[in-house]
Amino acid sequence: MKECVFLVLLVLCSAKPSSRPSYMMLKNMMLKDTEDEMDGDPDDDNSLFPTREPINPFFPFDLFPTCPFGCQCYSRVVHCSDLGLSSVPSNIPFDTQMIDLQNNKIKEIKENDFKGLTSLYALILNNNKLTKIHPKAFLTTKKLRRLYLSHNQLSEIPFNLPKSLAELRIHDNKVKKIQKETFKGMNTLHVLEMSANPLDNNGIEPGAFEGVTVFHIRIAEAKLTSIPKELPSTLLELHLDYNKISTVELEDFKRYKDLQRLGLGNNRIADIENGSLANIPRVREIHLENNKLKKIPSGLQELKYLQIIFLHSNSITKVGVNDFCPTVPKMKKSLYSAISLSNNPVRYWEVQPATFRCVVSRMSVQLGNFRK
Structure with a gap:
């Protein structure tokens, strides 16, 4: 046994120095890798x-x-x-x-x-x-x-949340109020999910979102009776589905001029005041399904970038030839990829073919009243 150990030691000692890196070489390589990684700002990595x-x-x-x-x-x-x-x-x-x-x-x-x-x-x-x-x-x-x-x-929403937060999801809790100081200083809060909380319009205190940059807010399945007017002006997406909203007023969207996606499905909306949609000129997708609308909302033809509009399961009886498309073709920057009008009391055989002249293809339109 001693002879075997001696032979092993002899082989190791006779090995060439260049056959493997020394400890100092390994240390220098690791230090160099660390320096290369730290050349940029260490706080820039947000993955x-x-x-x-x-x-x-x-x-x-x-x-x-x-x-x-x-x-x-x-x-x-x-x-x-x-x-x-x-x-x-x-x-x-x-x-x-x-x-x-x-x-x-x-x-x-x-x-x-x-x-x-x-x-x-x-x-x-x-x-x-x-x-x-x-x-x-x-x-x-x-x-x-x-x-x-x-x-x-x-x-309630926890106090003293980190100012670094980019996403907060507090869905399905018992939050009834958003207090003024809740999001103070949170300049990078981009996503806020607050659905399925017993929150009504009075529960959002004035100034609660002052100075806050939020791109996506969802307050679905709550107790809202109107569109909140004090949400961040930076919004790109606003989802208020499954609430108790009955009307859309002219002032409702004036604060959200950059809005691109709007979710108002499954409410009680019977009226959308003329000119309301003109305040969100960049909108690309609107959900108004399962409401109580009796006519196509006015102003859709002026929305140059609108591509998706869901109006199924309302009480719409008539579709005009200019309800969706502008009279001047060049005004429309993006063609419709989806128009949903199914489950409305529309006499679809009376709808003029030119009504959907600014649609990608006829497959993009759902018009028939499908019954089980």
Whole structure:
């Protein structure tokens, strides 16, 4: 046995120095890679799984990784979903960028649950039993961009949310009010999902969105009786489906001139005031299905970029030859790809063929009253 060990040592010692890189060479290579990665601004990486990570020049990998009991940890992602947890687990690695805690039984987020997680980028808490989030719970998570709180029992939007948030989803909770200070300083909040909350028009305090840049808002399945007039002027998408809105007034869209998608389906809309749609000249898609309209909304022919309009399941009895298309062909910048008029009491055989002269193809129009 001693002879074998001696022979192995002899072979290793006689190997050429250039056969493998030295420790110093490995260290220099790692340092150079780190310098190359850090040439840009480290805060510019906004992907869901940012690629930059600090490298220890002495240990290229973590020899003793920690992971909460029962969870799975890899690539700075901690999966703790569907474990029946009643609280946020401890021992979460400090370099974690994503935590998945959905489908558990967590009732409260405490002050120190995420303390020290300065690299946290996404936090998923959907489908728990949350009723309380400590005002200082997100004090150190200054890079948090995605926060998912849907399907819980929260009665208010958490205070002191990170200013870095780009997406907040708090669907299906018990939120009744959006207070003035809730989103203060959140200049990068681009997506806000608040559907299935008992929120009415009076619950949105004046100035609640002052100075906030939001591109997408959804407040469907709520208690709105009119279109909110104090939402961010930067909106590109506004979805208010499944509410109790009965009319669209001239002033409703004056604030949202850049709007491109509008969802008003499944409301009680019987009247759209003339000139209302002229305030959203860039709109490309409008949903007005399952309402109580008796005629085609005026002003559609003036919307140069409108491509999709859903009007099915209303009480429309007549379609005029100029209801959708302008009289001057060059005014229309984008042709219709979908016009839905099915399930309306329209005598479709009386509709003039020229009515759809600005449509991509005849397959883009649904006009017949389909019955089961």
